[in-house]
Amino acid sequence: MSRANDIRYRAIVAGVSMGGVEALRVMFGGLPGDFPLPLLVVHHTGVDPGSELASILDARSAIRVKEADDEEVIRPGTAYLAPANYHLLVEKSGALALSVDPPVNFARPSVDVLFESAATAFGSRLIGVILTGAGSDGSRGLKAVQDKGGVAIVQDPADAEADSMPRGALAVVTADHVLPLKNICGLLCSLAASGAGKTDERR
Amino acid sequence: MNAVDIEDVEIRLLLEAIFRVYGYDFRQYAAASLRRRLTQWLQKSGLRSFSEAQARVLRDREVFSELLEGITVNVSEMFRDPHFFKALREEVVPHLKTFPFIKIWAAGCSAGEEVYSLAVLLCEEGLAGHYRIYATDINERILRQAEEGIYPLEKMQQFTQSYQRTGGKRDFADYYTARYDRAILARDLRNGIVFASHNLAVDAGLGEMQLVLCRNLLIYFTPALKERALSLFDGSLRSGGFLCLGTKETLSGRCIAGAYSEIAPGTRIYRKKYV
Numbered sequence: 001m002s003r004a005n006d007i008r009y010r011a012i013v014a015g016v017s018m019g020g021v022e023a024l025r026v027m028f029g030g031l032p033g034d035f036p037l038p039l040l041v042v043h044h045t046g047v048d049p050g051s052e053l054a055s056i057l058d059a060r061s062a063i064r065v066k067e068a069d070d071e072e073v074i075r076p077g078t079a080y081l082a083p084a085n086y087h088l089l090v091e092k093s094g095a096l097a098l099s100v101d102p103p104v105n106f107a108r109p110s111v112d113v114l115f116e117s118a119a120t121a122f123g124s125r126l127i128g129v130i131l132t133g134a135g136s137d138g139s140r141g142l143k144a145v146q147d148k149g150g151v152a153i154v155q156d157p158a159d160a161e162a163d164s165m166p167r168g169a170l171a172v173v174t175a176d177h178v179l180p181l182k183n184i185c186g187l188l189c190s191l192a193a194s195g196a197g198k199t200d201e202r203r
Numbered sequence: 204m205n206a207v208d209i210e211d212v213e214i215r216l217l218l219e220a221i222f223r224v225y226g227y228d229f230r231q232y233a234a235a236s237l238r239r240r241l242t243q244w245l246q247k248s249g250l251r252s253f254s255e256a257q258a259r260v261l262r263d264r265e266v267f268s269e270l271l272e273g274i275t276v277n278v279s280e281m282f283r284d285p286h287f288f289k290a291l292r293e294e295v296v297p298h299l300k301t302f303p304f305i306k307i308w309a310a311g312c313s314a315g316e317e318v319y320s321l322a323v324l325l326c327e328e329g330l331a332g333h334y335r336i337y338a339t340d341i342n343e344r345i346l347r348q349a350e351e352g353i354y355p356l357e358k359m360q361q362f363t364q365s366y367q368r369t370g371g372k373r374d375f376a377d378y379y380t381a382r383y384d385r386a387i388l389a390r391d392l393r394n395g396i397v398f399a400s401h402n403l404a405v406d407a408g409l410g411e412m413q414l415v416l417c418r419n420l421l422i423y424f425t426p427a428l429k430e431r432a433l434s435l436f437d438g439s440l441r442s443g444g445f446l447c448l449g450t451k452e453t454l455s456g457r458c459i460a461g462a463y464s465e466i467a468p469g470t471r472i473y474r475k476k477y478v
């Protein structure tokens with residue numbers, strides 16, 4: 001049986017915009033290659049497709065970083081970036097899905113869309129992370145994660161290059177953890193390890 | 204069972220009921236994005252649950268039409284992914300020119316943005332009068348809109364930029380007339396285009412085509428429905444014909460993959476092999 005079935009969480013979702021390249025470099029860079037969870041990430045690039053971003057981050061991280069493909073099944077130790085101009089969603093089976101539905105609050109990909117679909121798919125077995133960024137995308141999504149019993153993590157606004165996304169999230173969610181970027185990988189590692197052996201009582 | 208699981212059951216039942224009553228088959232649409240759009244529709248409708256909605260939808264065609272609008276994603280633009288249209292112009296059109304008459308199927312054409320883009324390109328390449336485009340969609344309201352070829356004027360700036368990036372050399376303003384806040388496409392562009400309703404989930408294929416476009420629709424289907432649609436396209440394409448998918452759609456792993464080769468990696472333009 002795969003390790004993913006033994007641990008409490010199915011995935012981590014993360015949302016980031018302004019300041020995101022650096023934030024993702026730090027977060028991915030701090031995770032070991034055998035990190036036991038998949039990460040699904042929406043990064044607003046604003047400009048044109050950032051398919052190079054995945055390979056840049058991949059080269060600097062022990063985990064694998066790639067652009068998400070339609071129908072791809074998520075795997076541990078891998079980060080999937082939403083492609084530019086597509087929303088990223090996840091099915092209960094763990095297969096990724098893309099859509100060209102209209103932008104949500106001017107954003108496509110949208111953090112809210114990813115977080116809400118993951119909260120529906122994985123319920124309490126989900127960790128949501130809001131990092132630096134302008135705008136307020138992700139607040140509704142993080143609330144959905146928490147409402148379904150998942151863990152809500154927000155980068156400390158004082159530590160964020162752009163604080164409005166973290167502030168927006170904190171305005172609607174009482175986060176389980178608010179901390180500076182450099183401490184987030186450590187927290188993710190201990191969350192991923194702590195739940196080992198437990199199973200979700202709702203499943 | 205938790206709330207999500209119960210709602211999943213309600214959605215399945217609703218889709219089954221819609222199929223039986225109206226013949227529209229959404230049972231094999233990818234679940235996550237379908238659920239998202241159904242939920243948005245439900246919130247707007249003022250109904251409290253999908254079970255409650257089912258009773259209304261089955262008896263009231265108006266309510267069903269609204270739901271259909273909610274489910275079908277009529278989001279498009281002219282020259283979406285300019286690099287694709289550039290490849291079409293440079294790599295595919297030369298082959299099309301060898302035929303006396305060209306038949307093209309554009310499936311999931313939405314409000315016509317894509318087919319008019321194609322028409323612009325074909326006319327610039329000297330093929331005016333030598334082609335027919337069968338432009339199909341499941342949504343009849345959007346097809347009527349497509350026939351008109353009228354778009355918000357504010358979109359023209361973006362369309363013009365994309366047009367230029369496809370290698371278009373004319374002034375894009377030649378292709379439309381601005382009236383108040385709308386842009387009316389030139390009449391000539393409509394020649395040779397037939398708009399018709401067609402559902403890839405239930406209908407049969409069309410006749411012998413040299414080119415099939417189906418972009419940004421397969422992502423909404425489950426693998427089984429993708430296979431169905433692709434086998435329709437395959438049955439409608441002659442050897443040497445071209446099949447074009449969206450930037451994030453691929454033939455890899457599909458039944459018909461072996462019979463096609465991508466003209467260049469990442470173009471999502473596939474050519475049917477001669478056997």
Ligand SMILES: C[S@@+](CC[C@H](N)C(=O)[O-])C[C@H]1O[C@@H](n2cnc3c(N)ncnc32)[C@H](O)[C@@H]1O
Pocket residue numbers: 100275276277278279280283310311312313314317339340341342345401402403404417418419420449
């Ligand atoms: C996102 S749009 C893509 C428009 C255009 N091809 C493009 O790439 O810009 C998808 C279209 O497919 C249509 N559609 C959805 N389900 C369909 C089906 N089963 N058969 C045919 N068309 C369908 C929708 O009504 C919508 O207009």
